Amino acid sequence: MPDHILTYLIFLPVLAAFLALFIPRDRSAWFRVLNLAVCGVQGILTIIAIVRYGSETGDLRLIERTEWFSLNLGTWGSLRAEYFLGVDGLSLPLIALTVFVMIIAGISSWTITKGVKGYFTLMLILNAAVIGSFAALDLLLFYLFFEFMLLPMFFLIGIWGGKRREYASIKFFLYTLCGSILILVAFIGLYISGSVPGDVATHTFNIMYLRDGSNYVPGSVLDPSGTWLIGGWSARNWAFLLLFVGFAIKLPMVPFHTWLPDAHVEAPTPVSVILAALLLKIGGYGLLRIAYPLFPDAALSLSWMVGLFGVVSIIYGALTAMASKDLKRLIAYSSVSHMGYVLLGMASATQEGVSGAVYQMVSHGVITTMLFLIAGVLYDRTNDRMIENYSGLARIMPVYFVVVLIAFFASLGLPGFSGFIAEIMVFLGAFRSNVIHLSLAIIATLGLALGAAYYLWTIQRMFFGKLHVRGAASTEQLTDLDLREKVMFLPLAAITLILGIFPQLLLNYIDPFALGFVSLLTGGS
């Protein structure tokens, strides 16, 4: 078994989804149990994977590699696609995060009553696609998993979502597809220009080969030593820009973020959780795994732009969050703000910054899961998420209040929580960086203050003061957390605390990756 552990991780849910098709549709409990069982087995597999991975180096481990297909392209050689999986210090934490969040989302999905069969089938497919994206090391394979997330997500939002679900699902789909088309343009250029070592006639999608500048066909469009210009600008810069925008839509980055608040607000709670905690990470992952390492030269020269957009996202996201009246929308915009730190961290091109970016992705994954569940708790009880309609909730929902405090403080970056470690590292990198301007780092610190402001203000408005509920809801509906909800929140709170107090647990994996990443960047310039 251990030889193909990543394959098992990816295809177990696919198999389960296939099995689910044969379960009668009225057996809701079966689907819930099946989904949880799959996630549970994935959890065990992930622990085995972590143990087998070790932590000393930033190398790829658990590699599975075999030829997928090889197309003969006539006079200009052949094209080889590989089934190539592997994990390193970047993808292993993200895969662990995926499995963990999927378990929580699975439990959270028990409130779904409509079309349970279709819902869990799509969830299982989504599960496989996300893990596949993190594990794939061949561009075509990556693209397959990347696109495979779209349709399940479209239907999950569109069928099980809120009032404006149709608008939100279409918008999500169009934005994301636009992004993936841009990515595809760059991928086509990459495989046409790249080849396997020592054989210029065999074109490849293999990311590890394409990282090496000597594997490009001399004179091809994306040859690092070539001087191919398109519109007066180097073709490699264009390709980087395409990948950057493509992944930035997914991230999402201001100004390509407008799909996110709609999709998040309309999606049912577990789907929002997956969207925010996992799908956004694919954007950051794509930048760190593909855009930067494949175009280190272009990435360094355009880092100012990445950093600038990062800072814009931080500030704009925070300001919009502060202005949001809907709790879920506030959380959605806080995601935009927090993903800005990921951009800033990688733009700094320092080890601290890159480590901080990866740390932020994992930390945000955990914290945002809590945040969306918190919004879900309220919505499940009253069908109303307007912040202004509540006050003094701390009196009648004490446990909920504690959970909200933990989540909000973790998210605003209070020391002791994982968010703090991530942000402090990003800032360390940004201030020390000689790639991006110091002013960007200084402006970004504003984001910290704004983050504290909108979270504390929300707590003040909703939980302090006299007990008061406006609108259709009544105070009787506002019961405290039940056992199922406590079971979901407990591990989440524990993990963000553990990662805040013992950052080395995660940095042991991330740091070697960041070191290799930075040396690739600076060595390649």
Place this chain on the structure above:
Amino acid sequence: MKIEAGLPEKLEWIQHSLGFFGPELILFAGIVVVLCVGIIIPSLRAGSGSSTPLVIGLIASLFACAVSLAGWNQETEGLHLFGGMIVNDRFSSWLKIICDVAGALTFLLSLKDQRKHVSEYVALVLSVLLGAHMLSMSVGMIMIFLSLEMISITSYVLAGYSFKQEGAEGSLKYFLFGTASAAVMLYGLSLLYGITGSSIISSQEFVEGLLAHQSLLLLVAGLLALAGFLFKMAALPMHLWAPDVYQAAPMPVVALFSVVPKLAGLAVLTRFVLAATAYGQSLIDWKAIVGLIAIVTITAGNVAALRQSNAKRMMAYSSIAQSGFLLIGVAALTEQSIQFMMFYAAVYFVANYLVFGYLQYFESKGVLTIPDFAGTGRTDPVAHGFLLAGLISLTGIPPTAGFTAKLLIFTGLYDAYRITDDSFLLWIFVPGLLNTVIALFYYLRIPYFAFLRDGDGVPAKYLTWTNFLGLVLVLTLLGLFFRPDGLMGWINKITFVL
């Protein structure tokens, strides 16, 4: 090419040529047999009844396909037959194979609802196939015109085969438009004949004649000739007939129209453009013209499709847009890009038949417009799942072969850009791909209504003939995504020479 040869030599030439004319002779025999059967069987003579003619048609088209397949390994270079009027090469064989299989599927789809004048119907479909066979091989102007008209005239009749008023209207529109464009094309071809002094577009004489007269007249004559081919492909600006005809014609006929005449038109257009560029020596940039047509066709087809509420009309505009994607292969005009275009054609054919098969299935349940689909996804998830796979493939999203096909066709374009450094190719590239996003919007409308909107659908049986056919086509699309190497290995043997 001994045009001036004496009668005995000509007869010998014809006799020799007939040996390579197997698939066409089979189709011809099929037409004769099916017409005789129509006269002999009394119930058929009365104008209704049996499915025997459909079975004969099925056998004839599959047999023709088998003969083409058997001859696949023999044709290394293009064989000029009948005094150089037609060329039998792998390029045409490939298209003939697709057309024959498309014909066979048409007969299978027709089994369900074609109950009037069946033997005539089969004879007409076989005639379309025969015309497509001839057109995909034609290099002589006379043959081009004759075979193109053979497709056209039979198509006019088929377009009205629903025997309803709108069918007759669609048929008449098709006829008027078709006649006009055929006349325009004929005028263009006659000018070209006058300019070059040769009626065989693949001949050295024709190419040299073109090179000697690089003038505005040549541009006009070429454009006029192109118009006729674009009409067959339903590409802009000759696409106007398609939506009306598609909406009015019976579903199997629509499926046939969306594939067979299109591919035959594509074949002759490819040969013509290759000749007109004169090995890259022509002053007129025909590739850029085709590229422009391609991108305008894709965009206009997609944008118009957005606004349709009738499923068949939407698919008509979809097939217009898909013509544009096929034309990209011609715009790049390298051997690879032509091969990729052949791959695209095969995938397009499978996905289109899948979609039309299910549209027919839903049409039989009274679902005609896109809003009618509301709620049917919940009651009939299998049919909608398969239909979704077809639509996803037409959009070009993994894991369907439509993605591979688009990837390859744009690869061909990218590579042509790398070789020639023609920046216009880049101008096709980005809008072409971005069109996929527009396309998604309308291709997803049927699943969108089916799954996301509430409505009442009737619970459906899963084990049906349509679902079996659908499963086969879906598996083909998935298989060609995961293992494209097998089919591409075949297509790689297509060496394209004039």
